Amino acid sequence: MVTNARPTRAEYYKALADNLPAQALVVTSLGNASYLWAALHHTPENFYFEDAMGLTLPLALGLAVAQPKRRVIAMEGDGALLMHLGSLVTIGAVNPSNLTILLIQNGVHGASGGQALTNATLDLAALARASGISHAENLSQPDSLGERMSSKLRRDGVDVLVLATEPDLEVVRPPVSLDPVGTKQRFMAAIGAPRYVPTLFGGGMLAQT
Amino acid sequence: MTTPTPNSDGHRPSDILSTLKRLGFGAVVAVPDSWLGEILIRIEQEPTMTLIRATHEEEALAIACGVRLGGVRVALMVQNAGVLSMGAGMVSLAQRYQFPLLMLVSYRGTLDDPVFYHLPKGRATEPVFRGIGLNYARSDRHRPIGPQIENAATCAEEGSCPFALLLSREDIQW
Structure with missing residues (x-):
């Protein structure tokens, strides 16, 4: 059967999980962007x-x-993204080569129930390029995302991949607590971030533990 | 709790910069105003510090949270109007996740600010800060500024929260 349906978020996420670079740090937006990634x-x-x-x-x-x-x-x-378009400009200006941005383009505010966007058909890759980000392209297949994530090619600068996606409005139940402070502390411990030593103990500075 | 700022010559913006360096601040995220303009250029020239110029103060707040999440001590430098416009990110990101952030805020719209159109922002600043539960203090122009910066940074870290120090023109304009 021929279909024009776009891939689901879950299909892209599986492609990402199967091809995640070693030691990658992943930051996920609110709603299913986080819940589904936590589940997978x-x-x-x-x-x-x-x-x-x-x-x-x-x-x-x-x-x-x-x-x-x-x-x-x-x-x-x-x-x-539309709420803070200026962030693309800042990212383009700083342009760190270790940052990859995956933009789920589903045309709706999914986390709040599927309300229409102000403009659902913008060429977000072109918008990123106009913001100073050299490497930005639109993808419509999870395999393409998998190939890009597993590629050994090191780009000079930020990479933006816009993923054409079907809206997913059914809320996924995450399998773990997403408590904000717990998330932050777990993350910082995992990356070995320096800890603050209180002044009472002669510190007042960050120190590697 | 504090130690004197070494080599202070009484130039308060210099003392702010030297205090940040001494305390190991590796990054500053900023949206400039006329008072902040020159100190940001000086920070940009510091080899031990990274300056990130954001397009909007709420964006700057989130960048600073990311820097701190990555284990680098970071200060936010913005005008008080910028804090008024970052309210949602303040409560749902910085405070909710308990990010310790030093916020150095130019306090526009006070009696010693000659620019008339800042007055509405000056009038709203402290009530809004209290309303969103943002810990803050006003700098004391009669005391050295370095220890005040250090105290604010300590309050942020040991309170696990953003802490805003409201700065006068003499404090921050180079």
Whole structure:
């Protein structure tokens, strides 16, 4: 049967999980972007957004700057991106080569029930390129994502992959607690982030433990 | 709790920069205003620090959270108007995840600010800060600024929260 249906988020996520680069740090947006990734590939090196719509990309940028030896992969939706389009400009200006951005383009605000976007058919890859990001393209097949993620080719600068996706409005139940503080502490412990030593103990600084 | 800023010559913006360096701040995320412009250029020239210029203060807040998540001490430098416009990210990201962030905020719209159109923002600043539960203090121009920066940074870290220090023009304009 011939179908024009776009792939699902789950199909892209499976392609990503099967081809995840070693030591990758993954930052996921709110809603199913986080719930489904937790269900498919929970590790301490995932940072799940509970809410804060539109802030996944800037947080991932900061993480990429702080962890230049680790690949940082950010999963964001088209609706959330539209809330902070300026972040593309900042990412293009900083342009860290260890940052890969996966944009789920499903044309709706999925996490809030499927409301229509202001503009559901923007060429987001072209928008990223216009924002100073050299490597940006539209993909419509999970296999293409898998190939890109497993590629040994090291690009100079940020990589943006826009994934044409069917909306997924049924909420996925994550298998683990996504408690925000727990998520942060688990993540920072996993990457060996320096810990703050309180002034009472003669510190007042970050120190490697 | 504090130690004197070495080599201070009384130039308060210099003391802010030297204090950040001494405390191991590796990054600053900023949206400039006229008071912040020059110190940001100086930070950009510091080999031990990275300056990220954001397009919007809520975006800057999230970048700073990411830097801190990655284990680097980070300060946010914005105008008070910028804090007014980052409310959602403040409560649902920075405070919700308990990110310790030092926020150095130019306090526009006070009596010693000659630019009239900042007055509405000055009037709203502290009530809004209190409303969103943002811990803050106003700098004291009669005391050295370095220890005040250090105290604010300590409050952020040991309280596991953002802490805003409201700065006057003498504090921050190079």
